[in-house]
Amino acid sequence: MKNLYGKKISKAIFISMIAFNIFLTACEKEDTKDKKNDKTTTTQETSTQAVATPSEPIDDGKGVGPIKSVTIPTTLDKKLVEEGKKIFEMKCSACHNIDTKKVGPALKGVILRRKPEWIMNMIMNPSGMTQKDPTAKKLLGEYMTQMADQTIDEKSARTILEYLRSNDTK
Amino acid sequence: MLFSKKNLTKKISVGATLLLATFVITTTGCTDKKDTKTKSTDVIGSDAASKVYVPPGKMDELYAFMSGGFSGQVSAYGIPSGRLLKVIPVFSQNPENAYGYSEETKPMLQTSHGFVPWGDAHHPQLSMTGGMADGRWLFINENNTPRIARIDLSTFKTVEILEIPNTAGSHGSPYLTENTEYVISNTRFSIPQGKNTDVPINSYKKNFKGVASFIKVDKDKGNMDVAFQIMLPGFDYDKARSGKGVSHGWSFFTCYNSEEEHTMLEANASQKDKDFILAINWKKAEEAVKAGKAKDFPSDYVHNQLDESKHTAFSENRKTVKMLDPKDVPGMVYYIPCPKSPHGVDVNPTGEFIVGAGKLASVIPVFSFAKMQKAIENKDFEGDAQGIPVLKYSSVLEGEVEKPGLGPLHTEFDDKGNAYTSMFLSSEIVKWKVATREILDRMPVYYSIGHLLVPGGDTKKPYGKYVIALNKITKDRYLPTGPELTQSAQLIDISGDKMKMLLDFPTIGEPHYAQAVPADVILKNQKKIYKLEENKHPYAIKSEKETKIERKGNDVHVYFSTVRSHFSPDNIEGVKEGDTVYFHATNLEQEWDVPHGFAVKGNENSELLIMPGETSTAKWTPKKTGVYPFYCTDFCSALHQEMSGYIRVSPKNSNLPLSFSLGKTDKK
Numbered sequence: 001m002k003n004l005y006g007k008k009i010s011k012a013i014f015i016s017m018i019a020f021n022i023f024l025t026a027c028e029k030e031d032t033k034d035k036k037n038d039k040t041t042t043t044q045e046t047s048t049q050a051v052a053t054p055s056e057p058i059d060d061g062k063g064v065g066p067i068k069s070v071t072i073p074t075t076l077d078k079k080l081v082e083e084g085k086k087i088f089e090m091k092c093s094a095c096h097n098i099d100t101k102k103v104g105p106a107l108k109g110v111i112l113r114r115k116p117e118w119i120m121n122m123i124m125n126p127s128g129m130t131q132k133d134p135t136a137k138k139l140l141g142e143y144m145t146q147m148a149d150q151t152i153d154e155k156s157a158r159t160i161l162e163y164l165r166s167n168d169t170k
Numbered sequence: 171m172l173f174s175k176k177n178l179t180k181k182i183s184v185g186a187t188l189l190l191a192t193f194v195i196t197t198t199g200c201t202d203k204k205d206t207k208t209k210s211t212d213v214i215g216s217d218a219a220s221k222v223y224v225p226p227g228k229m230d231e232l233y234a235f236m237s238g239g240f241s242g243q244v245s246a247y248g249i250p251s252g253r254l255l256k257v258i259p260v261f262s263q264n265p266e267n268a269y270g271y272s273e274e275t276k277p278m279l280q281t282s283h284g285f286v287p288w289g290d291a292h293h294p295q296l297s298m299t300g301g302m303a304d305g306r307w308l309f310i311n312e313n314n315t316p317r318i319a320r321i322d323l324s325t326f327k328t329v330e331i332l333e334i335p336n337t338a339g340s341h342g343s344p345y346l347t348e349n350t351e352y353v354i355s356n357t358r359f360s361i362p363q364g365k366n367t368d369v370p371i372n373s374y375k376k377n378f379k380g381v382a383s384f385i386k387v388d389k390d391k392g393n394m395d396v397a398f399q400i401m402l403p404g405f406d407y408d409k410a411r412s413g414k415g416v417s418h419g420w421s422f423f424t425c426y427n428s429e430e431e432h433t434m435l436e437a438n439a440s441q442k443d444k445d446f447i448l449a450i451n452w453k454k455a456e457e458a459v460k461a462g463k464a465k466d467f468p469s470d471y472v473h474n475q476l477d478e479s480k481h482t483a484f485s486e487n488r489k490t491v492k493m494l495d496p497k498d499v500p501g502m503v504y505y506i507p508c509p510k511s512p513h514g515v516d517v518n519p520t521g522e523f524i525v526g527a528g529k530l531a532s533v534i535p536v537f538s539f540a541k542m543q544k545a546i547e548n549k550d551f552e553g554d555a556q557g558i559p560v561l562k563y564s565s566v567l568e569g570e571v572e573k574p575g576l577g578p579l580h581t582e583f584d585d586k587g588n589a590y591t592s593m594f595l596s597s598e599i600v601k602w603k604v605a606t607r608e609i610l611d612r613m614p615v616y617y618s619i620g621h622l623l624v625p626g627g628d629t630k631k632p633y634g635k636y637v638i639a640l641n642k643i644t645k646d647r648y649l650p651t652g653p654e655l656t657q658s659a660q661l662i663d664i665s666g667d668k669m670k671m672l673l674d675f676p677t678i679g680e681p682h683y684a685q686a687v688p689a690d691v692i693l694k695n696q697k698k699i700y701k702l703e704e705n706k707h708p709y710a711i712k713s714e715k716e717t718k719i720e721r722k723g724n725d726v727h728v729y730f731s732t733v734r735s736h737f738s739p740d741n742i743e744g745v746k747e748g749d750t751v752y753f754h755a756t757n758l759e760q761e762w763d764v765p766h767g768f769a770v771k772g773n774e775n776s777e778l779l780i781m782p783g784e785t786s787t788a789k790w791t792p793k794k795t796g797v798y799p800f801y802c803t804d805f806c807s808a809l810h811q812e813m814s815g816y817i818r819v820s821p822k823n824s825n826l827p828l829s830f831s832l833g834k835t836d837k838k
Contacts, residue, residue, distance in 0.1 A: 089712075089713040089715055090702055090703070090712045090713045090758075091702065091758070091760060093713050093714055093715065094713070094714050094731065094733035094736075094738065094758050095733060095734070102833075103733075103734070103735070103736070144808050144809070145734060145735065145807055145808060145809055146734070146807060146808070148733065148734055148759055148760070148761050148764065149760070149761040150759070150760040150761065151699060151701075151760040151761065152760075
């Protein structure tokens with residue numbers, strides 16, 4: 001059932017296959033009418049795609065997902081750290097260590113590498129991120145495993161962020 | 171064809187009609203085959219393909235839940251496409267997802283006779299509120315070792331199985347009341363009741379009794395409990411329906427073998443021109459129980475329930491039921507004469523008309539609930555059967571559908587006041603108008619239809635649009651597969667005046683009854699994962715940190731986890747020959763559609779298939795020294811092939827201590 005890159009991506013491929021099929025069907029229909037028109041359709045399709053790429057939003061480092069902005073106070077909230085640690089151990093630690101690479105990258109220093117919005121979006125929307133965010137896309141290529149969507153809500157993601165901050169704050 | 175296994179199977183369920191049936195089949199077979207084919211294409215609507223085509227990526231309009239018959243399971247189909255969505259294991263073990271194999275699900279198949287790995291599933295029915303399907307649960311009965319199962323439609327899992335005591339052949343079941351107050355059941359096979367059951371079979375008339383059961387369903391949680399039973403004359407109680415609307419408060423059972431014969435029933439139980447429909451005033455029965463008129467009757471049955479927070483089923487032995495004797499509760503039960511060896515009894519959407527279907531009868535009688543009430547009031551009886559009043563046929567009859575065809579079995583209703591009756595012998599569906607009993611249309615079906623369904627066809631407001639024929643014999647309809655052929659359903663359009671054949675599709679097991687419901691009724695409750703935080707399984711681990719192995723004598727408990735794409739731990743040593751190893755796997759995933767599988771070489775058991783957030787246990791008793799690989803059986807990610815591990819089994823006298831690890835590479 002599942003293809004190499006996990007379910008969500010497989011769905012994406014599937015959808016693009018359907019799109020391709022529809023495209024083909026469209027071509028066939030055109031074909032019966034006028035063979036010259038067929039070529040025009042193809043060019044139009046290609047040019048639309050070509051135009052679409054530059055119009056994508058510029059990468060602001062915040063990632064793709066529900067989190068648009070997070071306010072981070074300078075001091076650590078110890079209660080949040082405790083809660084975040086608990087959730088991290090249950091839902092993340094099977095694949096992430098703090099200091100060493102496991103299935104996914106070591107998370108030491110992640111606060112310094114990424115914006116807090118990016119981290120929370122990666123936690124809450126991992127498949128969306130590996131499909132659309134340039135940094136997450138690169139990471140998927142490097143680690144070759146789609147990060148699991150562990151159904152973590154915004155409140156929980158914020159506590160995990162605080163736990164990750166605690167590892168990077170002296 | 172005459173002596174095929176299929177026909178022999180039918181012999182049991184169709185009894186006396188067999189000879190006639192085979193005769194008709196044979197004669198059909200003798201006519202030119204081309205003729206049959208011409209007929210079938212004639213009735214196919216020219217736009218049939220577009221009506222059943224659901225494009226890739228689109229979903230079906232309706233869910234249909236089909237009895238898996240002698241497979242013991244239930245299957246869920248998409249309608250109109252006829253696409254199989256899922257086989258839900260209910261009464262039979264299912265190695266595909268460890269149902270009846272895992273330690274957690276084995277208790278679900280426990281009975282007073284021990285662990286029964288197979289069942290004969292019959293009639294699925296959706297739970298109702300106000301006479302409409304509410305999408306919460308599906309109930310289905312098991313005929314052989316009488317049980318009722320409840321499937322939770324948020325998870326499509328069997329969550330409860332209740333054995334029905336003092337019962338053999340629970341056929342007229344579950345046939346719920348309009349607010350799912352009760353699931354009902356009866357006894358197709360009367361048996362000796364009470365303490366002394368070691369009696370001669372030929373003492374049938376003296377010692378054999380039937381029983382009607384009323385099983386209370388908890389309004390919020392759905393849990394079942396036998397509320398009371400009613401001891402009845404030893405006839406063969408067959409099909410059933412509960413009243414609705416005006417007839418809410420009553421339930422109806424057909425019965426044959428009012429001759430009370432115990433051998434060669436196909437001839438001996440077909441002597442009388444009329445048998446009966448039994449009408450039970452269950453509200454009166456409820457009052458009688460409250461008034462203390464029921465006796466505690468020693469019984470022996472098992473009740474199995476899934477505790478979802480523990481992902482585990484538990485069994486409980488029960489020893490008594492409340493038994494009512496009709497003699498103690500006048501006005502509780504009546505017999506309505508019904509021609510001849512009646513099978514189906516169905517109640518129209520308003521609840522006023524009760525349609526009997528005598529499988530050897532030449533008419534379909536339609537009874538009036540109002541007339542029945544009047545006849546009871548006027549004591550309009552034509553006699554009694556073992557003390558139970560028999561109402562006068564003509565006083566209760568609204569009218570008869572004349573010359574409907576041969577072998578009427580079951581009736582469902584549409585949203586326009588029409589009824590659809592399946593005709594086993596003449597192999598057709600007959601459409602008739604309930605108000606006038608006039609026949610409007612006929613549709614040949616291929617072949618030998620049993621049940622049929624109209625979406626919502628047993629509710630107060632049928633959805634209509636389609637009728638699905640559930641056929642017993644498929645012969646030349648599909649590519650042959652040796653002596654055993656597929657079972658079959660046929661989808662028919664009933665939106666116009668004339669029925670139009672749309673689609674054939676195969677089903678699993680024998681499709682007895684089935685029900686269909688608009689998809690949104692089911693979709694709104696769908697569960698995608700089990701929350702890890704809510705997992706209270708005693709052997710669950712919530713993170714890899716909790717991974718452990720315990721030895722208790724010869725039992726070894728492995729608390730381990732799965733996540734894309736490794737097991738924790740994946741190296742285990744210190745297990746010995748003769749140990750019993752329990753692999754308790756918790757799937758740490760919290761994403762929809764990411765189950766993991768688990769299998770270990772040589773296990774005399776099934777695999778596990780563990781849903782996100784669930785804990786499931788495989789028992790393994792290794793007999794030989796060696797190193798055994800285990801691996802994930804459900805393709806989970808790019809590195810699924812890598813999701814594997816080793817467990818080392820040492821000789822019995824080995825002193826190697828238990829140890830485990832994950833990610834520890836060779837140092838040497």
